[in-house]
Amino acid sequence: MSNPVIELRDVKKSFGPVEVLKGVNLKVYAGQVTALVGDNGAGKSTLIKGLSGVQPYDSGTVLFDGQEVDIHDPIQASQLGIEVVYQDLALCENLDIVQNMFLGREELLQKTLDEPSMELQATKALQSLSVRTVKSVRQKVSSLSGGQRQTVAIARSVLRNAKLVILDEPTAALGVAQTEQVLNLVQRLADSGVAVLIISHNLADVFKVCDDISVLYLGRMVTQIETTETTQNDVVGYITGTKSVED
């Protein structure tokens, strides 16, 4: 297998006396969907925040494309090619899809907004993910469903040429059909060569789209295992701590 896009080695993070990440290792590969599962409070969000630069780690090594990097703010993470799709979506309802996809990175022509160029790129990004549910790229986000909003948020990371896309519980608020759509989208994103790290509590979803499952238990990575080599029952065991790799 090729080199991982991102690799964490012995990453630690404490809040005062509480050690939340106790030396975590993780590898995420291009073109693969890696699941990050674990019970509430296991440290998943803390792990993500270190990668997105919101909350840097205390110690440990982060390798991006094999290079050691020190991610200490969100802008730097974004420059490396790390995009996070937050659970609460971070879209502006009063703006349309194009405007949201380019928010904060508007393209200019003679100091004014270059609308045709942005519209074209947004359309292509959506098409590249075979998005079928969106009627018009000039639709206001307020008129979109939850799944369509996730779609826009994910397509935004395509536009930004992300190498690693992190999704925090992307299907938590969605119905069956929309969950299906978003999972398909995640699959296509990975197929296009992006490394995807997805946090989920829904093991059925995880087994549907993920190539790789990594399980956090009380701040330790119990295992990172290929989906084909494990079962849902085993993963539940890892998550709840009733099973460890030695068993």
Place this chain on the structure above:
Amino acid sequence: MTNQNSTGLNLAAQDIASGHEGGVVDQVKAYFARVKNGEMGALPATGALLVLTALFSYLSPYFLTKLNFANLFVQAAQLTTLAIALVFVLLLAEIDLSAGVAAGVAMDVFYLTTTFGVPWPIGLVSALLVGVVLGFVLGFFVAKIGVPSFVITLAFFLGLQGVALILLGDGGLFRVEVPEVRAIMNDNLPVWGGWLLLAIVLLVSGGMGLYDRYRRTASGLVNRPLSLLLIKLAFMAVVGGGVVYVLNLNRSASVKEISGVPIVIPIVLLIIFLGTFLLDRTKFGRHLYAVGGNPEAARRAGIKVVRIRITAFMITSSLAVVAGLFHVSRIGVVEAAAGRTIVLSGVAAAVVGGVSLFGGRGRLIHAALGAMVISIIDNGLGLLGLSAGISFVVTGTVLALAATVDAVSRKRSGGIRRS
């Protein structure tokens, strides 16, 4: 066109629309679909304008006279400018209750400096600077410290009334002897000037419309039917032509002829044009709407939210000073009590026009239409000889009504709908 698809994704066959597809009929249908969804835009204000015009024409023989027609535009100019000023903070879901008295204080500064022999342009710049500084301070309190804008601007509303009293002394009116300032609201363009103005408006609108179409075509994007642009221009030509024609007629009751488009009108049009350009076509404008729509999303997108907020307050205060200048030009005096009541009419105008109090929604032209509605109500009730009390009650009722419509339409267009 710089960086899409470097990942080598295969383009799917199906197209995603942009809202520009179809003929005139499709476009009209799409427009009504948006209206039904709660994006009413200028529709309520336009309707109100027509109804009120018909109503007052029926009730008062003076309403549709040439003189009153011109008066209406001059009266509306001041309120329009204030309403436009307020849009910048309303888009952030903030408010500036001090805009009226801030303008009053700025014009007191103008009066004092020019009275002591400072040339009027410098006096005007000083007045505008007062607006800029006040706006900065307000914005700082709101954006940096986190004081609710309602409270801090109410505090300034009271405090600045005190400043006006201190500057001018108790009571009394003070004449402003600057002919250039008096001219704004009292003098008119020559007859040919009115037609030239109309020609410029049509040329600029048409030119920008064509340029946008050209840019879309060059990018390989679909355009709306050209006839739509032509219809819009024809509509502007007819309405604008009618207005210029009537304003160019002699409206004097005495021997001395009075005719022409009031000088203030091109100034207001220029403010609307520049402001709309800023909001629709620049990064700052886009970011202002974004912060108004979802500050957290804007922050995560790397937008400097504090800077945007402070700038919006600065624009509001400075434009309010221009409205104050129009007021002084019309009545010819400054007084300590100036600007106390008009700010609520300004808010009413913006909201009646379709600017949302919840932020993120509204355009300058909406505020201008709303200002026209409020001005017609004021003017019409005045002609009917009804007391100022009635006028306040009606304006208050209209504001309450508009705010209700705003809240209801927000409910209808907001919230996640499952497809």
